[in-house]
Each structure stands twice: as C-alpha cells, then as structure tokens.
Amino acid sequence: MYMSMEILCLNSMDLQERVETELENNETLERQEEAAADGGDDAAATQTESPATEDADAPGEVAEDPLGSLEERMERADRYYDDDAPHGRSASSYRGERDEKLEAMSNTAERSISLQDYLEDQVHMLSDEEVLETMRLVQARGDDSAGMGEASVAGATEVDSNRTEESPAEGHSQQLDFSDEQVKVVRELCSSVIFNIDERGYLMYSLDEIRVSLEPAPEMILLEVALEIVQDLDPTGVGGRGLEECLILQLEKDRQDYPLEERIIREYLSELSHNRLPKIAKGLGVGIEDIKDAKELIASLNPLPGKLFGGEPPHYIKPDAIAEEVEGGYEVRVESSYTPRLRISPQYRELYRQSRKDPELKKYLKKKLDNAEWLVLAIRQRQATLQKIAQEIVNIQSGFLDHGISHLKVLKMVDVAEILGVHVSTISRGISGKHIQTSRGIYPMKFFFTGGATKSSGDVEARGSVIQRIKDFIEEEDKESPLSDVAIVEKLKEVEINISRRTVTKYREAEAIPSSRERREY
DNA sequence: TTGAACAGCAACACGCACGA
DNA sequence: TCGTGCGTGTTGCTGTTCAA
Numbered sequence: 001m002y003m004s005m006e007i008l009c010l011n012s013m014d015l016q017e018r019v020e021t022e023l024e025n026n027e028t029l030e031r032q033e034e035a036a037a038d039g040g041d042d043a044a045a046t047q048t049e050s051p052a053t054e055d056a057d058a059p060g061e062v063a064e065d066p067l068g069s070l071e072e073r074m075e076r077a078d079r080y081y082d083d084d085a086p087h088g089r090s091a092s093s094y095r096g097e098r099d100e101k102l103e104a105m106s107n108t109a110e111r112s113i114s115l116q117d118y119l120e121d122q123v124h125m126l127s128d129e130e131v132l133e134t135m136r137l138v139q140a141r142g143d144d145s146a147g148m149g150e151a152s153v154a155g156a157t158e159v160d161s162n163r164t165e166e167s168p169a170e171g172h173s174q175q176l177d178f179s180d181e182q183v184k185v186v187r188e189l190c191s192s193v194i195f196n197i198d199e200r201g202y203l204m205y206s207l208d209e210i211r212v213s214l215e216p217a218p219e220m221i222l223l224e225v226a227l228e229i230v231q232d233l234d235p236t237g238v239g240g241r242g243l244e245e246c247l248i249l250q251l252e253k254d255r256q257d258y259p260l261e262e263r264i265i266r267e268y269l270s271e272l273s274h275n276r277l278p279k280i281a282k283g284l285g286v287g288i289e290d291i292k293d294a295k296e297l298i299a300s301l302n303p304l305p306g307k308l309f310g311g312e313p314p315h316y317i318k319p320d321a322i323a324e325e326v327e328g329g330y331e332v333r334v335e336s337s338y339t340p341r342l343r344i345s346p347q348y349r350e351l352y353r354q355s356r357k358d359p360e361l362k363k364y365l366k367k368k369l370d371n372a373e374w375l376v377l378a379i380r381q382r383q384a385t386l387q388k389i390a391q392e393i394v395n396i397q398s399g400f401l402d403h404g405i406s407h408l409k410v411l412k413m414v415d416v417a418e419i420l421g422v423h424v425s426t427i428s429r430g431i432s433g434k435h436i437q438t439s440r441g442i443y444p445m446k447f448f449f450t451g452g453a454t455k456s457s458g459d460v461e462a463r464g465s466v467i468q469r470i471k472d473f474i475e476e477e478d479k480e481s482p483l484s485d486v487a488i489v490e491k492l493k494e495v496e497i498n499i500s501r502r503t504v505t506k507y508r509e510a511e512a513i514p515s516s517r518e519r520r521e522y
Numbered sequence: 523t524t525g526a527a528c529a530g531c532a533a534c535a536c537g538c539a540c541g542a
Numbered sequence: 543t544c545g546t547g548c549g550t551g552t553t554g555c556t557g558t559t560c561a562a
Contacts, residue, residue: 449554505544
C-alpha cells in the first residue's frame with residue numbers, strides 16, 4: 001500500500017512522468033495504442049500457467065489466491081482500462097470534444113523575449129548617426145558642466161546631476177573624437193550596460209563598478225554615452241539606477257515639464273507611498289489638489305519596466321480533476337488523458353508461459369509482470385480515490401461554484417475523511433499537489449479546505465468569506481474617512497463574526513489591502 | 523495492507539507593549 | 543488612534559512507526 005499511496009500522491013504531470021519511466025524500465029508494460037498498432041491480441045493469449053501457482057510443487061496444484069491467478073489479475077487490470085472509456089459514447093469522440101479545452105489549458109506559450117534580448121535588438125537597430133547624436137549630447141553636457149564650474153555644477157538640473165553623478169570629474173576632462181572606433185566601443189558598452197540590468201529594468205551596479213569590471217576599463221564618458229543610449233530605449237524607464245531615476249526617465253520621455261512631479265519623486269517618494277499627501281503639500285507649499293493630480297500622474301508610471309519581459313516561464317497547470325455542471329449539481333471526472341493507457345504485453349505473457357524450463361528467466365519475468373500489474377491497478381485505485389475526494393469537495397463547496405468566494409464553506413480534511421470512511425492522511429496525500437478545474441477556474445484542491453471564524457450563533461464562516469466581507473466593507477466605505485481595522489471589527493460583529501483587530505489586519509495584509517491611512521482620499 | 527497513534531512543524535489567532 | 547513586533551497557545555497537516 002505504501003507503493004499505491006506513492007501513486008496517489010502524484011499529480012497528473014508527475015504520474016505521467018512516472019508511467020513513462022516505468023514504460024522504459026519494464027518491457028512487460030506497453031501502451032494500449034502501441035499494442036493496437038502491433039495487432040496485439042489479448043484473446044489469443046490463453047491461460048496455461050500463472051505465476052501465482054508457479055511455486056506449487058505438484059502440477060495442477062493451485063495455490064489458493066482470493067484474487068485469482070496473476071494472469072487473471074492482469075486480465076482484470078486490462079479490463080479496468082477498457083472500462084475507462086465512457087459508455088455509450090466512443091472514446092475518440094469524447095476525447096475529441098475535450099481536446100480543445102485541454103489543449104487550451106496545457107498548451108505552452110511561445111518563449112517570451114527577455115528584456116536583455118529586447119534591448120540588444122534595439123541597440124543593433126540604431127544607426128551610427130543616432131549613436132553619434134547621443135555622444136554629442138553627452139559631450140555637450142560635460143562641456144556645460146565644465147564651463148559652469150563647481151558652483152554651477154551644483155545648480156545644474158537634477159536630471160543632469162543624476163546622470164553624471166557617477167563621474168563628476170571625467171565628464172569635464174574626457175573628450176570624444178566621434179571616430180568609428182568610438183562608435184563601435186559605445187555599441188559594445190551598451191551590451192555591458194544591458195548585461196547589468198536586472199529583471200526589474202534597473203541598473204544593478206554603478207557605472208564605476210561596471211567600468212572596473214571591464215577589461216580593458218573603458219573611458220567613463222563612453223560608458224555614460226552607452227547608459228544614455230540604453231536609458232533612451234524602450235521600455236521607458238529602463239536603465240534607471242533605482243525607482244526614483246526610473247520614474248524620472250519616464251517623465252522626461254514625455255517631453256513635457258513636470259516640475260512638481262519630479263520634486264515629489266525626488267523628495268517625497270516615501271511619503272507618497274504612504275499617502276501622506278498633506279505633509280507633501282505642506283512641504284512643497286502647494287495645494288492638496290495639485291498633489292492629488294501629481295500623485296495620479298506618478299501612479300500612471302511603471303515602477304518596474306523590466307517586468308514586462310521574460311522572467312520565469314509561466315507555469316502551466318494540468319488539472320487532475322474536472323468538475324462539470326450537470327442538472328442541479330456538479331459531477332467530477334478524473335482527468336486521465338495525460339497518462340498513457342497501459343496494458344500488460346501479451347508477448348511477454350506468452351514468454352512467461354514458455355519459460356518453464358528456464359527458472360532464471362521465469363523469476364525475472366514474474367517480477368516484471370508483478371510490477372506491471374501493480375502499477376496498472378495502483379493507477380486505477382488512484383483514479384477512484386481521487387474521484388471520490390474531488391466529488392465530495394465539489395458537493396460540499398457547490399455554493400462556492402455557484403455564487404463565488406463568499407459562499408466558500410469551512411472544510412477540514414478530517415470531515416471528508418469521515419464521510420468517505422478513510423484516514424485523514426489518505427485525504428491529505430490524495431489532494432497534495434493536485435488541481436481541479438471548475439467553472440470558476442482551476443484551483444488547488446487544498447484551496448477548498450479552509451478554516452474560518454466562529455460566529456456568535458455557533459456557525460462557522462470560512463476565512464475566504466470573512467475576507468470577502470472585509471473587502472466589501474472597504475469597497476463601500478467613505479473614501480475620505482476610511483474604515484479603521486477596529487471599525488471593520490465592529491462591522492464584522494454586526495454580522496456575528498467575532499475576530500480580533502489583529503486578525504483583520506492580518507487578513508488585510510494577506511490581500512495587499514492598504515491601511516485606512518493609505519486608503520484615505522483627500 | 524490499513525489506519526491509529528504520535529511527534530514535529532507551520533500557520534493562525536491573540537494579547538500586549540511600544541512607537542509614530 | 544493606529545500600525546507593528548514579539549511571545550504564546552491552539553489547530554491542523556504531514557511523516558513515521560507500529561499493531562491488527
């Protein structure tokens with residue numbers, strides 16, 4: 001049973017892998033479709049001897065086996081799979097109908113281009129003239145800074161100071177000759193800069209650090225040109241050295257002046273994130289309305305431009321069970337189409353029968369056939385157990401399927417275990433890592449097992465339902481005077497849900513709902 | 523082979539104190 | 543007034559062992 005428990009624990013994708021491994025390692029197992037193509041004929045395989053009786057000394061003396069001979073059991077195992085096809089409907093048509101849905105669920109997305117590749121492509125597309133243009137711009141900025149002297153440098157525009165902060169001296173002393181060689185070097189340095197951009201789209205290291213990491217170390221002004229080029233690429237904001245520069249770059253790209261927004265980003269970003277608008281207004285000496293407008297514009301910027309690209313490939317889930325609506329209820333079908341349909345090879349059965357004179361071969365074949373039989377039956381048992389558990393879950397949580405999260409009921413594994421008459425560990429292993437497809441989407445089976453809060457009436461409300469109530473309260477609150485967590489506790493008490501303020505706070509945080517201060521609209 | 527019993531662990535819920 | 547951190551008790555899940 002340990003072994004069948006092992007099969008029960010596997011989700012459909014792991015089971016598929018396990019079956020493939022078994023097919024590779026056990027020649028007595030074969031796919032049914034392969035067998036059909038080979039013209040395999042089970043009926044031709046006559047029962048002449050069974051491994052269950054092989055050890056009996058006297059011929060014809062059959063050891064008692066309540067399950068019957070191994071071959072009988074093998075035949076049964078094969079029939080189990082034959083029975084798997086829905087009755088009254090050909091397996092092929094049935095499969096054909098759901099193929100589309102399954103394909104939609106399991107198809108793999110085209111590999112998305114990485115941010116680095118996207119940026120590199122844009123650099124390759126740049127003409128030499130565009131590179132030279134940026135070189136002239138950076139050179140002019142350096143000349144201006146040098147001309148203004150130290151006092152003037154301090155008064156230079158914030159953006160310029162931001163862009164040259166890495167190299168206050170080099171910009172003045174270094175000169176560009178605008179040669180083809182320098183253009184080529186700048187292009188190479190663009191690749192170095194791009195290489196040091198993280199998945200957020202931010203430059204991970206200072207230009208100084210990047211410079212010393214290169215062999216030979218390039219002139220700083222060329223590295224500045226490279227960064228300038230990269231920061232001008234799409235997506236806007238890429239190559240910023242932190243959130244502040246990232247946002248400023250996006251404002252600049254708009255080719256309009258946003259002095260208030262820039263000051264807020266530079267001086268009050270932390271206050272802005274905590275919605276402390278009055279403090280910002282007071283600090284900048286402007287009206288709250290202006291701050292609100294500025295906040296709206298800043299909120300429209302993308303703080304993580306790199307997140308639009310690549311990253312981890314999406315994780316596709318193959319549901320292990322599918323809940324389908326039937327007249328007035330839900331019916332669960334365990335999804336078995338990902339796992340090859342198995343059977344025990346008639347050729348090896350025949351070989352086993354003929355191996356009487358070769359004890360070594362016979363012993364070997366018996367072991368393989370036993371394993372094959374066990375696997376076929378264990379998979380069958382897994383399907384049955386999974387079907388029962390999933391059906392019970394769907395029966396209990398049908399309110400959720402009909403009406404949504406607010407109707408999710410409190411459900412413990414022990415409840416389902418009691419109903420099905422199995423041990424709680426069977427439920428735990430049965431749902432582990434498995435998903436069920438419902439009309440509301442694909443959910444981990446664990447999702448349906450949830451604790452909750454006890455109401456004063458003695459009823460229990462599921463955690464998800466309590467969270468939904470909190471969300472509803474917040475949705476309806478006066479935005480100028482949002483509900484504090486204590487106020488939410490009081491409102492929950494009105495509907496007989498008694499949980500502490502701390503619990504409300506935890507729920508709110510889990511749902512990434514801002515605090516009342518942060519929600520307040522001025 | 524099955525499931526009961528147990529221990530270990532993690533998550534949850536709570537109270538309290540403290541600081542903004 | 544509210545958010546946050548910490549310590550503690552409770553609950554449920556999981557892994558392991560062992561007896562029937």
